[in-house]
Amino acid sequence: MVLDINNVSKKYNKEKFGLSNYSLSISNGILGLLGPNGAGKSTLMKIIATISQPSSGTLTLDGQDIVKNPNYIRKVLGYLPQDFGVYPNLNAYEFLEYIAAMKGVGGANLRQRIDMLLEGVNLTEAAKLPIGTYSGGMKQRIGIAQALLNEPKVLIFDEPTVGLDPEERVRFRNLVSELAENCIIILSSHIVSDIETIADEVAIMKSGELITKGTQPEVIQTVAGKVFETVIGGNEVSEFKTRHLVVNSIRQKDKTRLRYISNNPTEGSTPCNASLEDAYLFLTKSNAS
Ligand SMILES: Nc1ncnc2c1ncn2[C@@H]1O[C@H](COP(=O)(O)OP(=O)(O)OP(=O)(O)O)[C@@H](O)[C@H]1O
Ligand SMILES: [Mg+2]
8 A cells, every 4th residue: 555645735724834835755664753752753643544634735555645535444443543532431341332333344253353363462351340440551542442443554653662661562563664665654753762673664843844754764864984982070060061962861970971962073982783762863853064
């Protein structure tokens, strides 16, 4: 499948753009959407999920206009919204059966599918308890399960790993990787390492605009040869930060170890291998030298 986003803008009010002139082509595989708070990740995801309409621009799935014909994507869509709400009095089975009914998913093997999904998100044991009694991470996992009910071909997960403990993060990654072969999967996150381990491609956005999209090595290339480490006195840090983009700092007694991005490294600095996090910080913070 191919999802084409062409020149899409979303204007919330007179001066507020959630997205401006956004264009992106997405094919099967996992796309990681990275951007700071307010970058427009959820706005983009809501528009793809046809929950929200663009102010201008077009979106097509395999050539079909999904703004004019939202059912074309809805029937193959799985969506986990960022603010996923649940019904506290239903248990996991009842909730998934309810969502299945709304999505028009039925048939003899529905119960089997629900069992498989609950197993996949590690909720089998809690399946008969009211969702209102679940922890934050468990609620998130029932949200992941509902997105997969209809065997979707386009999967949108808005901040899926929020609230998940390390073990559940790994389980989620495995689940998603298994689905990726013949699905478009779009994940948003603030946690670069979550995207890093599974995304085939990364799209970095800021202030409603796409800054870059590419494979991880392509994105990392933007900072290759510009990442350094140095140790300076604790009282020199503020001044150093006015000249270089510091991506990490660790205090060691009266000294501070800094990882920074610069075209003009200070004397005695050690070059480092660039990471996706370095590239992300470089591309989303503007005052790099
Ligand atoms: N319903 C709305 N009305 C007005 N402005 C909105 C609305 N929804 C979002 N915005 C604005 O649009 C911009 C993009 O918001 P969006 O929620 O898409 O960002 P995000 O990248 O998902 O952020 P976060 O990481 O915090 O989830 C923000 O400036 C936000 O304030
Ligand atoms: Mg968001």
